[in-house]
Amino acid sequence: MINDVERVLLSEEQLAARIAEIGAEITADYAGKEILMIGVLRGAVLFMADLARAIKVPVAIDFMAVSSYGAGTSSSGVVRILKDLDENVEGKHVLVVEDIIDSGLTLNYLVDNLKSRQPASIKICTLLNKPERRKVDVDIAYNGFTIPDHFVIGYGLDYAEKYRNLPFIGILKPEIYQD
Ligand SMILES: O=P(O)(O)OC[C@H]1O[C@H](OP(=O)(O)OP(=O)(O)O)[C@H](O)[C@@H]1O
Numbered sequence: 154m155i156n157d158v159e160r161v162l163l164s165e166e167q168l169a170a171r172i173a174e175i176g177a178e179i180t181a182d183y184a185g186k187e188i189l190m191i192g193v194l195r196g197a198v199l200f201m202a203d204l205a206r207a208i209k210v211p212v213a214i215d216f217m218a219v220s221s222y223g224a225g226t227s228s229s230g231v232v233r234i235l236k237d238l239d240e241n242v243e244g245k246h247v248l249v250v251e252d253i254i255d256s257g258l259t260l261n262y263l264v265d266n267l268k269s270r271q272p273a274s275i276k277i278c279t280l281l282n283k284p285e286r287r288k289v290d291v292d293i294a295y296n297g298f299t300i301p302d303h304f305v306i307g308y309g310l311d312y313a314e315k316y317r318n319l320p321f322i323g324i325l326k327p328e329i330y331q332d
């Protein structure tokens with residue numbers, strides 16, 4: 154698995170340090186409130202688990218699964234809800250947690266969908282942001298790292314369901330996906 158990595162973009166230590174910072178920022182911004190964190194399966198799971206523990210106000214957790222990528226490396230633009238929330242978001246302070254925002258198509262669809270359910274507030278937190286590939290505007294409240302346009306894997310992010318358990322964010326060797 155490690156031999157498929159061209160280079161480490163963000164080390165385990167860099168990820169932990171930045172997540173501690175974002176957690177402190179979110180804790181201050183939501184003082185006196187409760188957060189409903191909505192994780193976008195499956196990539197956001199590792200980030201969400203670490204971020205939740207860095208936040209000191211009460212956090213409830215729910216998940217949505219949407220599909221836009223299949224096994225390829227770019228978004229089709231067609232977003233489907235594969236799993237909806239278990240919680241009602243009406244009147245809640247929703248924090249949508251993503252691993253990466255690339256074209257923005259997934260989040261754009263998801264946020265519109267969630268807004269129609271009348272949360273008290275809705276904000277987006279992403280670990281990684283790839284602005285070079287943006288197709289639609291996304292309003293990001295908390296951004297871990299802005300990264301260049303490489304296909305990255307690890308710390309939740311996959312290629313064809315592999316590499317999610319790498320503890321760092323790495324750049325995948327192009328020959329792995331350019332057959
Ligand atoms: O900004 P976009 O171009 O829409 O891309 C971002 C989306 O792509 C990835 O999900 P993916 O569909 O690969 O599913 P996964 O999280 O299960 O790996 C990522 O987790 C985001 O949800």
Ligand SMILES: Nc1nc2[nH]cnc2c(=O)[nH]1
Nearest residue numbers: 255303304305306310311
């Ligand atoms: N694994 C992975 N998924 C993505 N979805 C959008 N961009 C990326 C990326 O660079 N890596």
